[in-house]
Amino acid sequence: MKIRVLFLGLMTLLVFSCQKQERLWRIQENGLYGFIDSLGNVVIEPQYKYVGNFRSGYACVITEAKLNIRETFFGRKDTTLMVKYGYIDMDNNIVIDTSNIAILHVNPYMYSFPSMFSEKKLRFRDVVFTELDLVDDRFPYQDEKKRFWGYKNSEGDIVIEPRFSYAQSFAYGRAVVRDTTISFKGNEIDMSTFNQNGVIDVNGNVVVNFEYSYISQFGKNKETWACVLGRDEEYDSFFKEWVLIDENGKVLIPPSRMWDFVYNSDEGLYVGQMDLLGMAYYTFFDKSGNYLTDYDHDGSLTLSFVKGENWEALSGVTAFSEGFAGIKGRYGKRSAWYFANKKLESICIPYDSVLCFSNGLAAVKRYVDDPYHSPDSENWGYIDKKANVVIPYQFSDCGSFIGALAYFKKWGTAYDIEGYINKKGDIVWQTRCKK
Numbered sequence: 001m002k003i004r005v006l007f008l009g010l011m012t013l014l015v016f017s018c019q020k021q022e023r024l025w026r027i028q029e030n031g032l033y034g035f036i037d038s039l040g041n042v043v044i045e046p047q048y049k050y051v052g053n054f055r056s057g058y059a060c061v062i063t064e065a066k067l068n069i070r071e072t073f074f075g076r077k078d079t080t081l082m083v084k085y086g087y088i089d090m091d092n093n094i095v096i097d098t099s100n101i102a103i104l105h106v107n108p109y110m111y112s113f114p115s116m117f118s119e120k121k122l123r124f125r126d127v128v129f130t131e132l133d134l135v136d137d138r139f140p141y142q143d144e145k146k147r148f149w150g151y152k153n154s155e156g157d158i159v160i161e162p163r164f165s166y167a168q169s170f171a172y173g174r175a176v177v178r179d180t181t182i183s184f185k186g187n188e189i190d191m192s193t194f195n196q197n198g199v200i201d202v203n204g205n206v207v208v209n210f211e212y213s214y215i216s217q218f219g220k221n222k223e224t225w226a227c228v229l230g231r232d233e234e235y236d237s238f239f240k241e242w243v244l245i246d247e248n249g250k251v252l253i254p255p256s257r258m259w260d261f262v263y264n265s266d267e268g269l270y271v272g273q274m275d276l277l278g279m280a281y282y283t284f285f286d287k288s289g290n291y292l293t294d295y296d297h298d299g300s301l302t303l304s305f306v307k308g309e310n311w312e313a314l315s316g317v318t319a320f321s322e323g324f325a326g327i328k329g330r331y332g333k334r335s336a337w338y339f340a341n342k343k344l345e346s347i348c349i350p351y352d353s354v355l356c357f358s359n360g361l362a363a364v365k366r367y368v369d370d371p372y373h374s375p376d377s378e379n380w381g382y383i384d385k386k387a388n389v390v391i392p393y394q395f396s397d398c399g400s401f402i403g404a405l406a407y408f409k410k411w412g413t414a415y416d417i418e419g420y421i422n423k424k425g426d427i428v429w430q431t432r433c434k435k
Helices: 011-019 115-119
Strands: 025-029 032-036 040-046 057-072 077-089 094-105 139-142 147-152 158-164 174-178 197-201 206-214 223-232 237-245 251-256 262-265 270-274 279-285 323-329 333-341 351-353 362-366 380-383 387-393 408-412 417-419 427-434
Touching: 025 040, 025 323, 025 427, 040 077, 057 094, 057 115, 139 417, 147 323, 223 262, 387 408
Parallel strands: none
Antiparallel strands: 025 032, 032 040, 057 077, 077 094, 139 147, 147 158, 174 197, 197 206, 223 237, 237 251, 262 270, 270 279, 323 333, 333 351, 351 362, 362 380, 380 387, 408 417, 417 427
């Protein structure tokens, strides 16, 4: 069903006919969500209890949320979240009404969503339900009987019949779907039904077979990491086997059991995560399997506690973005973050914390080499690629630039201030929020 809600007012019509916004940013006032443009003009008044971010010109709107917890076999609890949802376009037209119902399996951190939703207490930056985004003229929906997933288009027509037990939103013409649900044999996972994730195209054709336990969403380079979960009978343990595939399932990097998780990258260098002794360690590697931290050049990572040997893994990293990655090391008596290029060359200016470069700028938290310093001295600011501070340290919290704007927050005694800044550091929109 397609409903059009027209904007009223001659001036509004003139503005939108002369300049179509390519991006809008979410705002929240009095617990309700709306949107602004890059100049801070409110183009959709705060009126929704929850909306997602705009993607491909559409934003998901949630009008109802209800948590359901029920006991299953062997004392397990099955927790689901029922949401009613639809979509608006950038002119605030309701293109898909909110009669769609999805039953989602959720993690514990989502248990509080229904109460926060009904009481309009969601945090300003909360972004959930990304699997419901309308992208590539497709959005996931469930049928009413079996609750299988399929896809509809922006006209509300079924374009891919519901036949999947799980479905993600599309990205670059591909969507991750699951063929069957996970089942158990006694108290253990039935491995034959666990590796059932595959990939379809916008016409519903299976382009990656259902043989993976996890598949990351595709990036703009149209490749992604996928994982097979298996059982090693000799050691009576599970293993993860990671492989890089293209949009049609072709293997680009052979399977490896070295990693606990692998992070995508559009810049040709990937982040591998290893969990050792209860800690996570990281390194970067390329498609040829070369490690950037292979300091002794033996083709492998040296993970030794022997004094004098290099520990060829890092305690913290960001992905490479715009040619640079954040790396956690030490400076003085404290840990610190640096930025390094793809040769791991660094200017060696320390920061307390960093975010990835985006649109030429990176958010960094001021480093103070004093164990007794005040937390207020660790404000965030922004640097350029030459490490020049272009937006002074003044924010209690902030985010990366998404297009022209970045999120900021300033703590106060009675209330906090949060909103958006532009690349000059000017506040284009702000609101008060309770402590």
